[in-house]
Every structure is written in structure tokens, then in C-alpha cells.
Amino acid sequence: MQLVNFDDPLPIDQPRRFTVAGPSGSGKSSLARTIAARLEIPYVELDALYHGPEWTVRETWQEEVLDFIAGPEWAIEWQGEEVREQMTGRAQVLVWLDHSRVTVTSRVVRRTVRRRFGGSPLPNGLQEGPLRTFFTDPDHIIKWSWRYHEKIRNRVKRVIAEDNHPGLVIVRLRGQREVDAWLRGPFAAATSSGEPQRR
Secondary structure (H helix, E strand, O other), X not given: OEEEOOOXXXXXXXXXXXXXXXXXXXXXXXXXXHHHHHHOOOEOOHHHHHEOHHHOEOOOHHHHXXXXXXXXXXXXXXXXXXXXXXXXXXXXXXXXXXXOHHHHHHHHHHHHXXXXXXXXXXXXXXXXXXXHHHHOOOOOHHHHHHHHHHHHHXXXXXXXXXXXXXXXXXXXXXXXXXHHHHHHHHHHHHHOOOOOOOO
């Protein structure tokens, strides 16, 4: 396992399996989607597999995630306690969006407001509750993101400390400037030449 920063070269040539870690609002879905589009590899939003109508949990979600990551190339969010270890074991690059809590919270607030007025749709026709439920729902997405911020940081740190995945590269990105610089620099350099690897 190797931990690198936004301006370090990726110590792997032509990676094709990416997972993106971060709390709600950090931009992990957007980044995973961007990576997939640039590399022309499959992407699936994990929430679309997990949530059914009315926020029910789909019975087949774990099987579908495992089928997806069994493929030779993909991008997906690093979520789902039941599949996270398998995802880590299959990934070549784990991109860790370690933004400040203030940054993440402001993003999730803006996203929540946009969704209530018709923007940034959720998968499977789902809708977040009215804005007023922030005051009554202990699991409101803004409160959830605030609590989850430290949990996701600790989970990534545990992967680093345990060092059970010798081939994994973890890229730590703090703030959107680092995300943009990494995409322009190390990511582009490691993925723009030669034939894609098929492992």
C-alpha cells in the first residue's frame, strides 16, 4: 500500500480500477464519474444499487456491487460496509477526498437546497425530505454528513495502518484545488499513454 499526495506521481501505470472515499457532500460521486468518463470505463453510483423506492434497501445490492467490481475496469464510490473490504481488495487506486468538515458541510447544504428545487436528482426517483426536516430528523443528510466526516477519515486511516493491500495506491486530496491539480497532473500522466492494462 502506498499513500501519495495530489502532486506525487501515481506509482502505477495505466490504473483502471478506482474507488473514491469521502463523506456525503465531498464530491466522491462526481469524481468517480469524471474518472470513468475520462478513461471510458464503467461507472455505477453505489446508491443507485443500494436504494429502492421509498428508501428501501434493495435485496440484490451486495451481489450487484460484487459483480461490478469483479470486472477488469471500473470506478465506484467507496461505500457499503458489507462490500467495502472486497472493493478495497480489488481497487488499484483509492482516492481519498479528505476535505475539511466546513467545506463538505457547505457543499451538502447547497446540494440539498438544489435538489429541493429540481436540481441534482437522486437515483431511482428518490427525494430528500423537506428542508424543515433538518430540525426534526436526526438522520437528515446534513447531520449525517457532519457525523460521517470523522468516521470515513478513520476508516481510510485504518486501511493505511493495517496495510493489508500491498498493491493499493491511496491518493489523499484535500480541497477542490488539489482534486483539480491531481486530475490535470498525476492522473493524466498515469492514464494518458499506452494501452490500458487488463488484469
